[in-house]
Amino acid sequence: MxxxxxxxxxxxxxxxxxxxxxxxxxxxxxxxxxxxxxxxxxxxxxxxxxxxxxxxxxxxxxxxxxxxxxxxxxxxxxxxxxxxxxxxQPVGVLRASLPVDFATIYMAPLIADFAAKYPGITFDFDLTPRQVDLVSEPFDVAIRMGEPESSNLIARPLAQLVTQLYASPMYLKRAGMPTQPADLAQHECLNILKASAWTLHRHKESVRVSTHSRFSINSVGLIRSLATLGMGIVLVPEKVVVDDLAAGRLVPVLPEWRGQATSVHALTETRLLPAKTQRFIEFLKERLAQV
Incomplete structure (x- = not known):
């Protein structure tokens, strides 16, 4: 040289x-x-x-x-x-780790559109709740919900998903409709893992309520399904339950109140990204902003 x-x-x-x-x-x-x-x-x-x-x-x-x-x-x-x-040029194999429910509910149509836009890219997706190691495992990017845990990775924010409360009519008929956030302490609240409290917001007002559940689950999809079966109240983004709302399997609870926004990030090992990864992240950020 x-x-x-x-x-x-x-x-x-x-x-x-x-x-x-x-x-x-x-x-x-x-x-x-x-x-x-x-x-x-x-x-x-x-x-x-x-x-x-x-x-x-x-x-x-x-x-x-x-x-x-x-x-x-x-x-x-x-x-x-x-x-x-x-x-x-965005070409080659894009290896990405995706959260199961988020990929299934949110990303499937986005991935289809992205694949049509960039025919030179092939895809290797791993849908798993585990925290993959971007340093030792051959992933270009990991999409994760919630605040990033590792400061050693580059986190690029993609979206903030507002959460709301929902329950099935059969559950509300049995347990009653909450009229204020404090009432949630008397209800079965289906949480992700072992979360014991929800923070709810209405305009400038904010309140933290204790919750309890018989279930400890790491799948938004399973929580949604249990809610449709009358097992409790869920706090999830509307997109997760849009079909259930349309079909009447779920209805809003305390509709004036919103939960803490759930952040979505793209995690990479480095800031220097090949075109395939850069375009994928840019595409997701643009489209998720419309959700």
């Missing part, structure tokens, strides 16, 4: 017929150009330039070497540009 750089500098000196013009064209100081060309001459064992106080001229060997160097440098420049274009 250093030899190719020296050849490129020699070409600029030969074209400019002097070190000053070449320095202006390349931004390399005169003294550095002179030293690099001298080292090049020593390396190949040929005198390439006649140096005088007024100008620089090519020797016979220098003219032959210039023609060959120019061809090599031009070919290298074209190859570099083609490689840059190739790297800028």
């Amino acid at each position: 250093e030899l190719l750089n020296d050849m490129a500098l020699f070409v600029e000196v030969a074209k400019a017929r002097g070190f000053r013009g070449a320095s202006e064209a390349t931004g390399v100081p005169n003294s550095t150009l002179s030293r690099r060309i001298g080292a090049l001459e020593k390396a190949i064992g040929l005198r390439l330039l006649h140096r005088t106080t007024r100008k620089v001229e090519l020797t016979e060997a220098g003219q032959l070497y210039f023609e060959r160097c120019k061809r090599i440098v031009d070919e290298a420049r074209v190859a570099h540009e083609q490689l840059g274009d190739m790297l800028a």
Whole structure:
């Protein structure tokens, strides 16, 4: 690579017929150009330039070497540009770790649209609730809900999903309709894992209510299904239950109150991303903002 750089500098000196013009064209100081060309001459064992106080001229060997160097440098420049274009194109295998329910409920139509837009990308998706290791495992990106746990990864925010309360008519007929947040303490509240409290907001008002449940679940999909079967009240984004609302399997509870927004992030090991990963993250951020 250093030899190719020296050849490129020699070409600029030969074209400019002097070190000053070449320095202006390349931004390399005169003294550095002179030293690099001298080292090049020593390396190949040929005198390439006649140096005088007024100008620089090519020797016979220098003219032959210039023609060959120019061809090599031009070919290298074209190859570099083609490689840059190739790297800028979103192609290749995109390996992503996705949360099961979020991918199924939110991302399936987005993935279909993205795949249609970028036919050069193939997909390897791993749907799992576990925290994959982006350093040791071959993933380009992990999409996660909630605040990122690891400060060693680059977290790019994609969306904030507002949550609301829902329950089935059969549950509300049996347990009664809550009329204020404090009433939730007397209800079966289906939480993610072992969450023991919900923070609810109404305009500028905020309240934290204790909750309890017989279930500890790490799946939003299962929580939604249990809610439709009359097992309790859920606090989830509307998109999760939109079909159940339309079918009457669930109805809003305390509709003036909203839960804490759930953040969605794209996690990567580095900020330097190939085009396929960068486009995927940008696409998700744009589309999830419309949710």
